Amino acid sequence: MLSRLRTIKNDRLYNLSHGKKVLLDNLGIVSKTPSLDDSLDRTFEWIKSSFEAGGDGGSSAYYKLSTGWKGSYPETTGYLIPTMYEYAAYKENDEWKKLAKKAADWLVEIQAPEGGWQGLHIGTPCDLRIFNSGMILDGLIAAYRVENDKKYLDSAVKGLDWILSKQDDSGFFSENNVVGGGAFDTLVCAGLLMVAQCLPEEEKQVYYAKIKKALDAHLNLQTENFWFKNCSFRKDGTALLHHLGYTTDGFIISSDILGDDKYYQAAKKTARKLLSKFEVELELPAYTNSDWSSNKDLGNKATLCLTGYSQISIVFQKISKTENDLRYLNAALKINDIVASIGNYKSSNKGLSYGLAGSYPINGGYQRNQMVNWAAKYHSEALLLSIDKCMPKAIN
Amino acid sequence: MKKVILVISSRTQATASAFIKEFEKLGGELNGIYCITHPQPKSNHLKSAFRFLKVFRPSKLKQLFSAFLTSKYGMQSIDELKKMWDVQGENSWDVLEKGIDIFEYAKNKRIPITEAPLKKETINALTASGAVIFPMYGGGILSAKILSDPKAEFMNSHMGEMPYYKGMNVMEWAILEKASPKATVMVMNEKIDGGDVVWEKEINISYEKSIKELRTTGYIGCFQAMAEGIINYQQDSSIRKVQPKGSKFYYRMHQKIRAILENKLPLAK
Numbered sequence: 001m002l003s004r005l006r007t008i009k010n011d012r013l014y015n016l017s018h019g020k021k022v023l024l025d026n027l028g029i030v031s032k033t034p035s036l037d038d039s040l041d042r043t044f045e046w047i048k049s050s051f052e053a054g055g056d057g058g059s060s061a062y063y064k065l066s067t068g069w070k071g072s073y074p075e076t077t078g079y080l081i082p083t084m085y086e087y088a089a090y091k092e093n094d095e096w097k098k099l100a101k102k103a104a105d106w107l108v109e110i111q112a113p114e115g116g117w118q119g120l121h122i123g124t125p126c127d128l129r130i131f132n133s134g135m136i137l138d139g140l141i142a143a144y145r146v147e148n149d150k151k152y153l154d155s156a157v158k159g160l161d162w163i164l165s166k167q168d169d170s171g172f173f174s175e176n177n178v179v180g181g182g183a184f185d186t187l188v189c190a191g192l193l194m195v196a197q198c199l200p201e202e203e204k205q206v207y208y209a210k211i212k213k214a215l216d217a218h219l220n221l222q223t224e225n226f227w228f229k230n231c232s233f234r235k236d237g238t239a240l241l242h243h244l245g246y247t248t249d250g251f252i253i254s255s256d257i258l259g260d261d262k263y264y265q266a267a268k269k270t271a272r273k274l275l276s277k278f279e280v281e282l283e284l285p286a287y288t289n290s291d292w293s294s295n296k297d298l299g300n301k302a303t304l305c306l307t308g309y310s311q312i313s314i315v316f317q318k319i320s321k322t323e324n325d326l327r328y329l330n331a332a333l334k335i336n337d338i339v340a341s342i343g344n345y346k347s348s349n350k351g352l353s354y355g356l357a358g359s360y361p362i363n364g365g366y367q368r369n370q371m372v373n374w375a376a377k378y379h380s381e382a383l384l385l386s387i388d389k390c391m392p393k394a395i396n
Numbered sequence: 397m398k399k400v401i402l403v404i405s406s407r408t409q410a411t412a413s414a415f416i417k418e419f420e421k422l423g424g425e426l427n428g429i430y431c432i433t434h435p436q437p438k439s440n441h442l443k444s445a446f447r448f449l450k451v452f453r454p455s456k457l458k459q460l461f462s463a464f465l466t467s468k469y470g471m472q473s474i475d476e477l478k479k480m481w482d483v484q485g486e487n488s489w490d491v492l493e494k495g496i497d498i499f500e501y502a503k504n505k506r507i508p509i510t511e512a513p514l515k516k517e518t519i520n521a522l523t524a525s526g527a528v529i530f531p532m533y534g535g536g537i538l539s540a541k542i543l544s545d546p547k548a549e550f551m552n553s554h555m556g557e558m559p560y561y562k563g564m565n566v567m568e569w570a571i572l573e574k575a576s577p578k579a580t581v582m583v584m585n586e587k588i589d590g591g592d593v594v595w596e597k598e599i600n601i602s603y604e605k606s607i608k609e610l611r612t613t614g615y616i617g618c619f620q621a622m623a624e625g626i627i628n629y630q631q632d633s634s635i636r637k638v639q640p641k642g643s644k645f646y647y648r649m650h651q652k653i654r655a656i657l658e659n660k661l662p663l664a665k
Contacts, residue, residue, distance in 0.1 A: 033472075
């Protein structure tokens with residue numbers, strides 16, 4: 001009883017908007033499923049609030065029930081940039097293009113002289129981090145391609161060199177990395193490849209060789225049943241769906257750039273497991289054990305990781321497109337509906353309105369009681385991908 | 397020759413009635429009908445008197461409160477959302493005509509009826525005088541115990557070609573993938589859709605204008621395949637074949653993909 005009262009006080013559940021969100025989530029009540037366009041526009045409404053909260057050009061990491069908006073988060077601002085450009089193009093709205101450019105300028109500005117970027121959010125002292133820096137490269141390359149300004153490429157190359165300078169002999173990135181690195185660093189590799197791809201042929205091939213070494217090392221983290229070891233920031237032997245999303249998407253992007261099918265095949269094997277688990281159980285748990293069983297992170301319940309959901313939708317859509325296999329698209333559409341319905345929550349509190357929490361229910365184990373900008377990013381990307389890129393090719 | 401005992405779960409079952417029609421058309425004869433019963437637990441009068449208290453259970457209160465909120469604020473439960481993919485209105489009991497009274501039919505044809513729960517002992521008794529084929533229109537997934545009788549072969553029909561179209565909505569998936577939809581008759585085993593195949597029949601699709609109409613045609617194809625399969629298997633058991641490798645499982649179709657399929661109908665334009 002006392003601990004419940006403490007939770008109410010600490011998470012400010014006495015605040016009506018907070019209390020209502022927690023209550024509805026725990027009752028399993030969501031809004032009616034919005035149309036794809038409505039969901040996209042509303043999610044971007046929340047993303048806009050996250051940029052306004054920081055006011056420095058970056059997007060606030062999250063809105064936490066207990067403390068409100070956090071400082072801007074370089075890592076996730078980085079990978080929000082390509083999604084903002086895509087949204088701007090889809091909506092023919094230059095406002096989002098300007099905001100994306102401003103975010104890229106901010107990232108160039110805060111880059112450390114060594115070439116990397118700090119971990120965590122602005123206002124929280126933290127070392128330079130490999131994973132965070134890798135995610136930023138995606139945004140800088142998008143800015144370089146759209147704005148046609150070499151300063152973004154120069155900044156990205158500096159980042160690339162710093163990251164590769166930290167690669168250990170076995171190919172991994174264990175130094176200067178969150179929890180000493182993990183399977184999720186395949187998305188760092190994808191970011192590195194995106195940068196290297198823009199360089200002259202000879203230079204590019206030198207970088208490709210180093211990045212391939214990293215990818216091959218990370219392939220060894222896949223287990224016999226296609227689960228991934230070291231695939232969570234929690235060191236308890238579970239894999240977080242969000243990180244499985246990073247890992248599989250990292251392999252798919254890398255395979256596409258390098259033209260090497262083995263990385264795609266590795267991702268597909270994991271995706272096939274996730275497809276059947278999702279379709280049979282009609283949900284994917286935030287954390288899985290090494291035998292793919294669900295790990296209970298909220299009392300006797302396994303909660304959902306909304307970011308992971310959308311990332312897996314993206315992976316499914318990519319596989320559906322490559323293989324012309326509609327089963328993956330079918331599951332992705334279901335996932336998009338679930339996340340869109342959960343996110344379709346209107347509130348007078350901008351931190352909550354149309355945002356997406358780390359977990360569902362919001363008080364689940366991953367990023368407890370926080371509306372996170374990376375969930376909004378991946379949901380938007382999953383929706384943008386399903387608009388016209390995947391569906392027509394798969395169906396016709 | 398192996399006997400045929402039809403397994404049903406109710407005396408007016410539309411699916412079983414449709415099978416009987418197709419089986420008779422081909423000259424098939426049933427040797428028995430086994431109606432699976434579900435014994436009700438003994439009533440406890442004292443418990444019944446206090447049944448109204450169930451409403452005060454925390455889970456029930458939560459359910460009532462959720463129902464109130466969803467109706468008042470135009471919301472939905474996450475379970476309701478998932479049910480959208482479990483499309484109602486297209487299962488056999490919806491798309492087929494009302495069944496005949498199977499007990500009345502059996503009485504007229506002097507076919508013996510067994511009414512009992514699904515138990516190994518009952519199966520053993522029915523196979524005591526020889527091998528039996530059981531066309532299954534009731535009973536669901538069978539336990540290893542039930543499947544253990546070597547003289548019993550439980551047959552089901554599936555609206556997809558095996559092993560390439562396992563799972564749900566397979567006829568719709570096949571059409572969408574431009575494959576010829578087929579009905580397959582299998583000898584059930586412990587695996588879902590994993591049994592040996594005894595018969596396969598193409599389902600002819602032409603002027604169906606909706607998924608509901610497609611499914612009606614699909615079900616009729618399944619009953620015809622079951623009837624043909626059993627008659628042929630009675631004469632030649634060597635037609636039974638292990639499924640080749642290459643299984644592909646399909647799941648319930650999302651409404652957007654269903655809409656795409658419906659837009660393509662009718663196939664014969």
